[in-house]
Amino acid sequence: MREIAFDDIVKAVRDIIVHCGTDLPKDAYDALVTAMETEKSPVSKEVIRQILENADIAKDEKRPLCQDTGLAVFFVKLGDEVKVKGGLLKDAINKGTEQGYKDAYLRASTCEPFSRANLKDKIGYNLPAIIHFDIVAGDKIDIEYAAKGGGSENVSRATVLAPAAGKDGIVAFVKEVISNAGPNPCPPITVGVGIGGTFEKAAISSKHALFRTLGSVNEDPEMAELEERLMTEINKLGIGAMGMGGTKTALGVHIESNPCHIASLPVSVNVQCHSSRHTHITI
Amino acid sequence: MGQTYYLTTPLKEEQTRQLKAGDIVYLSGVIYTARDAAHKRLVDLIDAGEKLPFDLEGSIIYFVGPTPPKPGDPIGSAGPTTSYRMDTYSPTLLKHGSKGMIGKGKRNQAVLDACKEYGGIYFGATGGAGALLGKRIKSAEVIAYPELGPEAVRKLEVDNFPVTVINDTFGSDLYKMGRAQYEIKD
Numbered sequence: 001m002r003e004i005a006f007d008d009i010v011k012a013v014r015d016i017i018v019h020c021g022t023d024l025p026k027d028a029y030d031a032l033v034t035a036m037e038t039e040k041s042p043v044s045k046e047v048i049r050q051i052l053e054n055a056d057i058a059k060d061e062k063r064p065l066c067q068d069t070g071l072a073v074f075f076v077k078l079g080d081e082v083k084v085k086g087g088l089l090k091d092a093i094n095k096g097t098e099q100g101y102k103d104a105y106l107r108a109s110t111c112e113p114f115s116r117a118n119l120k121d122k123i124g125y126n127l128p129a130i131i132h133f134d135i136v137a138g139d140k141i142d143i144e145y146a147a148k149g150g151g152s153e154n155v156s157r158a159t160v161l162a163p164a165a166g167k168d169g170i171v172a173f174v175k176e177v178i179s180n181a182g183p184n185p186c187p188p189i190t191v192g193v194g195i196g197g198t199f200e201k202a203a204i205s206s207k208h209a210l211f212r213t214l215g216s217v218n219e220d221p222e223m224a225e226l227e228e229r230l231m232t233e234i235n236k237l238g239i240g241a242m243g244m245g246g247t248k249t250a251l252g253v254h255i256e257s258n259p260c261h262i263a264s265l266p267v268s269v270n271v272q273c274h275s276s277r278h279t280h281i282t283i
Numbered sequence: 284m285g286q287t288y289y290l291t292t293p294l295k296e297e298q299t300r301q302l303k304a305g306d307i308v309y310l311s312g313v314i315y316t317a318r319d320a321a322h323k324r325l326v327d328l329i330d331a332g333e334k335l336p337f338d339l340e341g342s343i344i345y346f347v348g349p350t351p352p353k354p355g356d357p358i359g360s361a362g363p364t365t366s367y368r369m370d371t372y373s374p375t376l377l378k379h380g381s382k383g384m385i386g387k388g389k390r391n392q393a394v395l396d397a398c399k400e401y402g403g404i405y406f407g408a409t410g411g412a413g414a415l416l417g418k419r420i421k422s423a424e425v426i427a428y429p430e431l432g433p434e435a436v437r438k439l440e441v442d443n444f445p446v447t448v449i450n451d452t453f454g455s456d457l458y459k460m461g462r463a464q465y466e467i468k469d
Contacts, residue, residue: 022414041465043305043447047409050445054412063414064350064360067433105359107350107433116320118432151365151388151410183458184365184388186410238466242387242410244447245461275411 002139006086013096027214028276044246069106070147072129079138146278155181158268183243186273194268197258202266209254293341296402304455309443322372336427339380346386348433360413377403406446
């Protein structure tokens with residue numbers, strides 16, 4: 001067994017949160033540069049220019065990229081030969097989240113669902129984090145992190161189609177979700193699509209799909225083809241940057257597909273705004 | 284692209300009635316922040332016939348919940364939040380003298396109608412450009428509801444704050460116009 005200290009995990013999590021709050025990852029920045037170069041609408045082009053200028057200011061002056069600094073979402077793979085010494089892994093991630101959000105002057109955005117009371121004093125600053133665990137072989141902890149904003153989460157949808165709906169049904173559903181969302185999720189967006197599994201598996205897959213590097217190609221050729229088809233269809237909607245009208249509504253479409261029940265075809269669409277703050281570390 | 288204007292608040296009706304969807308406006312002067320919870324309180328005060336924490340006449344209301352300021356800064360990152368959550372309240376504020384709102388995303392028909400009737404403008408600021416927009420805010424002061432934290436009402440002094448006219452007083456909607464121009468139908 002390899003021992004990893006609780007405090008080392010806290011520090012690692014704290015550091016990625018501070019970094020992601022102000023530094024737009026290279027894949028997202030590059031995708032926006034390409035979008036600006038290829039966008040046909042002068043209004044949308046100007047919006048993307050502002051988004052890139054904002055990213056430069058945020059990085060240089062260590063200011064949060066957006067005032068919506070999100071809920072902290074993690075996908076964690078714990079190696080079966082790892083022993084966390086000094087506390088629970090979940091507690092370490094939450095503690096690191098709280099420290100990172102405080103240290104980088106990010107916003108505490110968690111609240112009670114009905115009273116809407118902020119939970120920063122009751123549970124912790126921007127706590128609890130949303131953590132998805134998996135156990136794998138090995139002696140490492142693999143942590144994927146994203147700061148997930150509310151505007152793009154609000155337009156996300158999941159459903160279960162009839163198997164006969166097939167790829168055409170999935171394309172129609174994704175198009176409908178993005179068309180209805182219009183300017184609200186801060187386009188140009190990344191579209192995560194979870195297919196198959198069960199209702200909740202599709203939703204979690206659509207979230208995880210957003211963590212993939214923008215510009216990367218799906219390893220499954222069939223899914224790569226479907227991603228391309230969806231990308232074309234979404235960009236035909238004409239929504240453009242911040243909904244001002246344009247040819248670049250999506251920066252990328254990422255699919256994660258799973259085996260499913262013979263009776264069902266679950267599909268979930270999780271939308272990510274242009275400020276795609278995500279990273280990946282291994283401890 | 285539309286015309287470019289440099290305007291100082293408070294805005295007058297003859298100024299707002301000349302703006303058209305797609306125009307770029309650089310706003311200077313005082314604007315006020317409010318989100319869902321603050322809007323509800325403001326409208327409750329109007330309904331009760333009580334005095335508001337600021338003068339609505341000619342005012343611009345910015346839908347924003349900023350990040351905490353770093354030491355020495357007036358405010359943190361401060362980009363617009365999604366506006367539809369304020370749709371229930373905006374017509375009342377426009378009726379009582381407010382001349383504009385800054386946010387992002389679609390508004391409902393009642394807001395568009397109120398813009399036409401009372402000479403109001405719905406401005407869009409670039410969502411996710413919180414660092415850039417925060418720098419155009421020269422001072423910030425909480426003037427009501429400090430217990431709401433990021434949602435408190437703040438008086439902001441802005442300098443050439445960049446916004447785009449989404450909905451004008453003629454009933455036009457930049458989101459619809461822009462999309463119609465670039466949508467490819469099968």
